[in-house]
Structure formats: structure tokens, C-alpha cells
Amino acid sequence: MPESPGLYLRLTVMENLQCFAGLYELDGVRGRIERALRAVNLEDRAGDQCRALSKGLRQRVALARALLNDPAVLFLDEPTSGLDPVASREVHGLIASLRERGVTIFLTTHRLEEAERLCHRVAILNTTLRLIGRPDELRDQLFSRSLDVRLRSPLDDANAVLGALSGVEGWKQAPSGYTLAVSDPEIAAPQAARALVGAGADILSIAESRHSLEDVYLELIDEDVEARRR
């Protein structure tokens, strides 16, 4: 499915789908179109001309068109490009439901939160393939694991408390507390909590630092000499 829905705007939704069913030489066209429209919640708009539909609805028609021949693999190019948040959310829901039905989806997107939400595996390309893997794997490859510690007030002697922890490899002051570099957050977090309570600190929160895919991308691009030159 290309970025632009590429629908025949003077034709109805049904006529657009009939045309593509013909191009794929499909049997049982009526049933297939009904199923595809049901999958994208557009059964009641089958008779509407595509030019009367919003951009989000057109994108859903394009998805229905892509589903007509029951594909095992689906390539979606920027499926939410130019859509408002509500329409984007609907398209995300459709993609997730297709994924649950066992369709392998290749999603091309510049919206990294979309990739993070929908994709099992992510490939980052910048001229060439830079990195590929599950989002968590990518984060682990580029960032050391860390804990964000928020306290009501700073420690009097932070080095004495945090530097002595066995599970902590290093620490630094952060705007609202401390960031601890750890090898295993599940071991380090209880140790840090005990030590901080013992030192009389009021703990607001201790949580593993979450790096988004955007952080991964920016880190990657920052490392990329070629990209910096541009």
C-alpha cells in the first residue's frame, strides 16, 4: 500500500474494490469485498464516492484494497502520513488486528513511536541499513541500562551512598535526582532503595530508564559520520 491511497475519487468505494478484485482475478468478489470492508469498518460507506471521504477513511479504503487478495505479507508505506491523531489511531488499530491475524507487515514510517507501538522488529535505515532487531534489543545495543532515582532532596554525600552499591557501575547527578548505570536493574533497584532509605533519603521513585526508539535513532545518527556531513 503506497503512502498516498491512490483511489479513483470519482468511483465509489465498492467500484474501486471491484476494479482491484478484477486486476487480481479474484473469485467470490462480493464476499471478499464485504470481508475487506468489514475488516476496516467501512461496510456502510461502500456506495460513497471516494472523493466524499476524509483522508483517514480513504486510507482505510486503501487498506481494504490491500486486503482483498488475503495477502500473507503486506507492505505499508507511511500508512498514517497526513492523518489526524484519531484517524492514525484507527489505522494503528487495523494494523495491529492484521498482525494478530498472522499477516506479516512491513511498515515504512518516519514516525518512530508508531514503529515502537506496532512492530516486533525494527530496521533503521540511513542510506544503508544501520541496525535491525527488536526495539528492546536496539536499546540494549546502544544504551547501557540505568536506573532513574528521584528524591525529595539531594543526598549529603551521594558518592558514599551510591558509589558503595555493588550492582551500580557508575552514577551521575540528574535534574531531579540521580542516574545509576547498572548491569541488572532488577538486582540494583532493591539495593539502591535500601541504601537510600538507610541514608535517610525520601525516595519519590526508582525506575529503569526508558529510551525511546527516537533516542535510539538519534544516537545512531549522531554516530553516523556520513549523516553529520549532510
Place this chain on the structure above:
Amino acid sequence: MSFSWTRVRAISVKELRDYRRNRFVVGTMTVLPLLFVILPLIQVFDAYAHVDSSNLNRHVGLSMLYMLLIPAFLPSTLSAYSVVGEREQGTLEPVLITPIRREEFLVGKALAAFVPTLVLAYVVFGIFLAAASLFAHPVIASAIYSGTHVLLQLLFTPLLAGWGIWVGIAVSARSADVRVAQQLSILGTLPLLGILALMSLNVITVSAGLAVGLAAVLLAIDLLAWRAVAAMFDRERLITGRSA
């Protein structure tokens, strides 16, 4: 993958539905035939009073030439839109990533322009013949049926349309703008129309046998044009902007 008439039909039906709802196409298909049936009828009705018998044949030929403008201009205008128009709308890419062969795509497009043109041109010609037979002076009516006038119309209407279509599609596949494509494709039909004009006006005198022979040559040219257009239709370039 063999040639599929199902895919050809899918393209043709889609095109015809699109034409039906396109005001420009509907307008062109209404005004052009109306114009080209009224003008020759006026000329034919007016002929007996103003034209001497020696020039009657040429006058009738000129009147009937108007009707050949329908298969010359209408399909070339429609087919000039076929590729570049879809590319502008962004509808070409989804079609070309289906299993459709380029020959199927081209035949589908060509039929969608050819069938309505042929129907309109023959209906207009039928109206002309009926009106001339009923209301024109018997001398004029007899001049219409004498010589090769009717034969030229019947033979060259589909062949001229075929030529216009392939020129239109060829220009459309290489153009970046619909209007430029339409103007160039009309220009491309003019040489052939010029030859037909010379035949209709008896500048070149043609017998029935020669007319059929020329029609056979034009048919061969139309078929060659189809193969040439199919060969130059580079779907890779049309999708990605790069040649295959």
C-alpha cells in the same frame, strides 16, 4: 502469465465509470458530436442552392470530413489522459503493482476510449445519413451515397480512432502534464486526418479497392503502434521514476 481479459475488463469498466462522472469528458462527448453533426447537415441542406453540380461531390466530401474529426479528436483527448492523468492523481502506482501486464493495461485503456468513440461516431453518422436522406434534396442525398464517401467513413472511423488512441497513450506515457499530452496527441492525429481530407475532397481520387487497401495499411499501422507503445511503456520508470 497469460493475457487476461478479466484484467482488461477491470481497467475498461473502471475507465468508463470514471468518464461517466467526469464533466470534462461528458462535455466533450456531448458537444463534439453535436457540433460535428450540425455543421455537416447545414452544409448539406444548403448545398443544392449554392453549389454547382461539378463541385457537389467535393462539397459532400467536406461535409462528411467533419464527422471524421470525432474519431480523430475524441479518443486522442481521452487516451492522452490515460497514463499521465493517473500519475498526477497518484492512482497509477497501485494499479501497476498488481499482476496486470502492460499489454492488458494498454488494451483496457484503449478499449475504454475506442468503444464510446465508435458508438458516438457511428450514431452521429447514422443521424447524418438519415437526416440527409429524409430532408436533403435528392441530388445531394444521391451524391452522399455515390463514390466512396460512406465507405471512407465506415472504414476509417475505427482506424483513425485506433491511431489517435495509440498516439495519445504514447504521448501520455512520456508526458509530465495532462494538457500538454492532450495537445500533442491531437497534433499527432493531424497528418492522418490530412490524408483523409485529401481523399474526401477528391484531391486524391480513391476507388473502393484503394480505400480498402489503405484501410488495411492503416490497420497494420495501428497494430504496430500498439506493439510500439507496449514496448515503450516502462512500468518500472512509471512507478519509481527510474528505467528498468
